[in-house]
Amino acid sequence: MPDIHDEDSFEPHPKPGISRLDYAGEQGMAVEQETLVEPDVAKREEARSLWGDAWRDLRRRPIFLLSVVLILLLVVMAVFPWAFTDANPRKADLVHDYLRRPDWTDFFGAGWFGYDAQGRSIYARVVYGARASITVGIFVTAAVTVLGGLTGMVAGYYGRAVDAVISRVVDIFFGIPLLLGALVLLNAFTTRTVWTVVLALAVLGWTQIARVMRGAVLTVKQSDYVVAGRALGAGTGRLMFRHILPNAVAPVIVVATIALGGYIATEATLSFLGIGLQDPTISWGIDISSAQKVIRTAPYVLFFPAAALSATVLAFIMMGDAVRDALDPKLR
Amino acid sequence: MGSYVLRRVLQMIPVFFGTTLLIFVMVYTLPGDPVTALFGEKAADPAVVASIKHKYFLDQPLWKQYLHYMGNLFQGDFGTSFTGRPVSDIMAGAFPVTIRLALLAFVFEMILGLALGMLSGLRRGSVQDTLVLVLTLMVISIPVFVLAYIAQTVFATNLGWVTPTVQDSYDLSQLVLPAVVLGSLSLAYVARLTRTSIGENLRADYMRTAVAKGLPRRTIVLRHLLRNSLIPVITFLGTDLGALMGGAIVTEGIFNVQGIGNVLYRAINTKEGPTVVGIVTVLVIIYLVASLLVDLLYAVLDPRIRYA
Numbered sequence: 001m002p003d004i005h006d007e008d009s010f011e012p013h014p015k016p017g018i019s020r021l022d023y024a025g026e027q028g029m030a031v032e033q034e035t036l037v038e039p040d041v042a043k044r045e046e047a048r049s050l051w052g053d054a055w056r057d058l059r060r061r062p063i064f065l066l067s068v069v070l071i072l073l074l075v076v077m078a079v080f081p082w083a084f085t086d087a088n089p090r091k092a093d094l095v096h097d098y099l100r101r102p103d104w105t106d107f108f109g110a111g112w113f114g115y116d117a118q119g120r121s122i123y124a125r126v127v128y129g130a131r132a133s134i135t136v137g138i139f140v141t142a143a144v145t146v147l148g149g150l151t152g153m154v155a156g157y158y159g160r161a162v163d164a165v166i167s168r169v170v171d172i173f174f175g176i177p178l179l180l181g182a183l184v185l186l187n188a189f190t191t192r193t194v195w196t197v198v199l200a201l202a203v204l205g206w207t208q209i210a211r212v213m214r215g216a217v218l219t220v221k222q223s224d225y226v227v228a229g230r231a232l233g234a235g236t237g238r239l240m241f242r243h244i245l246p247n248a249v250a251p252v253i254v255v256a257t258i259a260l261g262g263y264i265a266t267e268a269t270l271s272f273l274g275i276g277l278q279d280p281t282i283s284w285g286i287d288i289s290s291a292q293k294v295i296r297t298a299p300y301v302l303f304f305p306a307a308a309l310s311a312t313v314l315a316f317i318m319m320g321d322a323v324r325d326a327l328d329p330k331l332r
Numbered sequence: 333m334g335s336y337v338l339r340r341v342l343q344m345i346p347v348f349f350g351t352t353l354l355i356f357v358m359v360y361t362l363p364g365d366p367v368t369a370l371f372g373e374k375a376a377d378p379a380v381v382a383s384i385k386h387k388y389f390l391d392q393p394l395w396k397q398y399l400h401y402m403g404n405l406f407q408g409d410f411g412t413s414f415t416g417r418p419v420s421d422i423m424a425g426a427f428p429v430t431i432r433l434a435l436l437a438f439v440f441e442m443i444l445g446l447a448l449g450m451l452s453g454l455r456r457g458s459v460q461d462t463l464v465l466v467l468t469l470m471v472i473s474i475p476v477f478v479l480a481y482i483a484q485t486v487f488a489t490n491l492g493w494v495t496p497t498v499q500d501s502y503d504l505s506q507l508v509l510p511a512v513v514l515g516s517l518s519l520a521y522v523a524r525l526t527r528t529s530i531g532e533n534l535r536a537d538y539m540r541t542a543v544a545k546g547l548p549r550r551t552i553v554l555r556h557l558l559r560n561s562l563i564p565v566i567t568f569l570g571t572d573l574g575a576l577m578g579g580a581i582v583t584e585g586i587f588n589v590q591g592i593g594n595v596l597y598r599a600i601n602t603k604e605g606p607t608v609v610g611i612v613t614v615l616v617i618i619y620l621v622a623s624l625l626v627d628l629l630y631a632v633l634d635p636r637i638r639y640a
Contacts, residue, residue, distance in 0.1 A: 168343075172350035175616045177578030180596075184358050184608060187600050265475045269582060272477050273597070288478065295481060296489065306478040314473035321469075 050250060054326035064322035070315040077127055078134040087124035089282055094119040102300055113304045116287070117294050122301065125287055126308045132271075132283040133312055135194050136201070137264040143202035144209050145256045151206070152213025153248075156221065157240060167214070174207045178266060186275050197267055197276055205263070212255050216248035223247070250327045258320030261313040268309050284309040340627065344620050349402075355612045356398050359605045360390075384414075401609070410610040413599075419610040422595060427614070429501045430584070430591035434576040436507055437515030442569060445519045449526020449565075450558070456531060464527070468520035476579065480513045480586040497588035510587040514580060518572050525568055529561040536560070563633055570626030574619035 058064045077084055102114035102122075113122035155166035181204040182197075189196050220226065221244060229243045270276030271285025279286070284305040291302035385391045389400050404411060410419035452464035471479070487509055488496040498506045533539065534557065542552045580593035588594075592611055599607035 168346050168350065171347045172354055175347060175351040175619055176355065176612070177575055177615070179581065180578045180612065180615070181355075181358070183581070183597070183600050184355065184612075187603070188358075261473065265473075268475055269477060272475075273582065273585070275600070292481065295485065299485070302478075302481060306474075306481075310470075310474045310478065313475070314469065317469065317473055 050327065054323070057326040058322060061322050061326075063318050064326075067315045067318040067322070070311065071319065074130050074134055074312055074315070077130040079131075081128045081131060084127045085121070085124045087121040089120060089124035089128040090280065092118040092120050096121075114298070114300050116291065116301050117298075122287075122304050125282055126284070126304050128282045129284045129287065129305060129308065130312070132194055132277055132281055133264045133267060133309065136197055136267040137260045137312075137316065139198045140201045140205060140263040141256050141260045143198065144206045144259070145252065147202065148206035148209025148211075149213050149249075149252055152210040152215075152252075153217055153240060153245070155210070156214040156217025156248075157236075157244065159218075163214070166210070170207045170210050170214075173204065174211075176204065178204050179269060182266065182270055183273070183275050186270065192276065192278055194277065194281060197270065201263055201266060205259070208259065209252055209255060212251050213248065216251050217244055220244050220248045254320060254324040254327055257323050258317060261316035261320065264309070264316065265313050337624075337628070340624055344624065348616065348620060351616045352402070352609070352613050353398060355616075356401070356609055357394065359608050360394060360397065405613070410613075411606040413604055413607045415604075419606050422607060423592070423610060423614065426590065426592045426595045429507075429589060430577055430580050430593060432504060433507050433511050433514065433580060433584070433589060433591055434573065436504070436511035437518075437576050438569070438573060440512055441515035441519040441522050441572075445522025446526055446565070448519075448523040450530060450553075452523070453527035453530030453534075453561075454553070461527075464523060468523050471516050471520040476513065476517060477582050477586060479516060480510075480583060483509055483513050484586070497586075501590040507589065510583050510589055513587075514576060514583040517579075518568075518576065521568060521572075522565060525565050526561060529564050530557060533557055533561050559633060563630065566629055566633065567626055570622045570629075571619070573622045574615060577615055577618065 081089075096115035096119040100114065102112065104112070106112045113126065116122055116125070151166055151170070155163045155170075178201070182200045185200040185203070186192055186196065226239060226243050229239055234243070267276055268283065268285035268288070271283045272289045274289065276285055277283040287305040288302055288309070291298075291305070294301050382391070389397050392400070401411065408420070410423065412418050413422060448464050448468070452458075452461035455461055474482075484496050487493050494506070494509050498510065500506060538556060538560075539552070542556050547556075577592060580589075580591055581597050582593070583589070584591045584593035585597060592615075596608065596611050598604075599611070
């Protein structure tokens with residue numbers, strides 16, 4: 001008879017080799033089959049958690065490493081933009097003609113990517129523009145994960161009436177397209193900062209995570225270890241956060257990582273439409289919007305902020321893809 | 333089946349009222365006075381403002397406004413815009429354009445998306461698979477408005493195949509380029525979803541059985557594999573039809589298509605409450621009906637799903 005206070009007896013993944021299959025099993029796919037196929041592998045490898053397993057897998061993927069390096073670079077750029085350029089992104093000097101091609105020999109200098117129609121250094125604006133995008137992406141994702149995760153957890157855990165009410169509320173918010181809702185919400189604010197945009201996107205975006213979390217909790221709730229935990233007198237909080245959450249969070253993390261890139265693109269779209277960020281905030285979306293006037297004569301004015309934006313979104317989506325592959329081996 | 337449809341329709345009712353109420357609250361309680369905005373720079377006469385507010389029910393508490401609006405809505409009256417034009421009139425002019433644009437985009441993303449998804453899903457790890465993966469990843473990460481400019485520059489400015497902006501929004505051939513741009517993001521998702529779904533189903537038992545009993549490859553792929561792989565794709569496509577109409581704001585703006593996106597964008601900017609609420613209400617109805625149809629399609633595609 002094991003000691004009921006022993007943490008190990010509550011370990012969600014007591015057997016080696018089972019950890020990842022839990023997740024595959026949740027989709028109703030051949031769990032037994034996979035355990036049968038690789039029994040010797042399971043025996044040979046030491047016990048690892050889902051996360052340890054995923055990390056081992058991710059470390060060996062060049063695409064994952066590439067996207068992580070790119071994201072780290074962008075984060076450093078967002079925090080310390082002055083480390084990348086001496087030029088002032090807001091200094092407009094019409095001495096610099098936007099029609100003159102970018103000067104490739106001017107490495108990391110103000111004229112590297114050329115100048116925009118107002119004579120501002122495009123390179124400096126690309127560097128300083130990272131802050132708005134990264135801030136919006138990270139904070140919206142964090143807010144959405146907490147808000148959606150909690151509501152999804154409560155809905156899935158309590159079920160019945162609580163679930164019915166929460167699910168209808170989720171349906172209501174889900175019916176409003178993100179971009180459309182954000183346009184209406186943000187239009188009410190005459191001055192909009194990064195935080196206004198974060199708030200609007202978070203208020204409208206949490207439902208996706210809530211649905212995923214609810215689904216995962218519903219499956220995990222049935223597990224033997226949750227039933228055992230409850231039988232042994234574990235409280236609601238302990239069941240939720242020690243037993244269910246660690247086993248239900250994987251799909252949420254996958255969806256959140258991929259959505260992060262989407263939020264960055266949405267912010268840029270809103271700023272492009274003139275209802276997102278405003279001057280003096282430097283945003284790639286605003287720069288792309290103002291570049292459309294000179295697109296025929298000076299396409300590079302549009303090219304560099306657009307390329308920076310696409311590369312950022314790409315990096316987050318590639319990372320999300322890699323994380324999904326690692327956490328959900330069924331899709332490989 | 334009948335009782336399932338009934339239950340789903342009953343479930344849609346609170347969602348419909350909730351969503352319209354939400355959009356109503358967002359439009360009418362947020363700061364910014366639409367009536368004073370009508371006067372622009374000029375100082376508004378308080379008496380005129382009050383009479384306009386009375387006419388549009390704006391002097392009533394919000395819940396009364398909402399009930400009044402809903403009451404009219406069920407009689408087919410979407411209200412009158414602040415410029416005096418009936419909202420249903422405005423919508424009747426713009427919706428046909430956007431529906432054509434969205435359907436064109438929908439057909440494009442469905443056919444090409446499924447084809448690309450099958451091309452890569454059936455031969456995992458091949459050159460064509462890698463190519464499709466890289467291409468779709470690029471399309472997903474390039475924002476739609478940048479894609480629109482690229483398309484405009486390449487096909488209108490450089491190749492001269494089309495005019496940069498749409499001259500006649502009712503001419504279907506002019507809507508092709510905007511539709512391709514509008515559908516491209518979803519195309520990438522459809523292709524990737526199909527690829528994943530086919531990859532999963534290739535390993536299914538029924539596939540092994542079908543191969544073992546010597547069915548022709550064509551039958552196996554089309555009847556067995558594709559039909560089963562379509563289920564997640566259909567889910568996506570169903571919710572996407574509504575998203576295409578919402579996403580038309582950007583595409584219609586850049587290509588100057590006189591559809592719902594353009595009207596909506598202008599209405600949001602001028603705080604034309606009745607027009608915004610009317611259009612979004614119709615979009616919500618389209619979305620709800622589409623998701624109901626998707627659920628019913630499941631039963632057609634997968635006989636294992638039976639709605640009691």
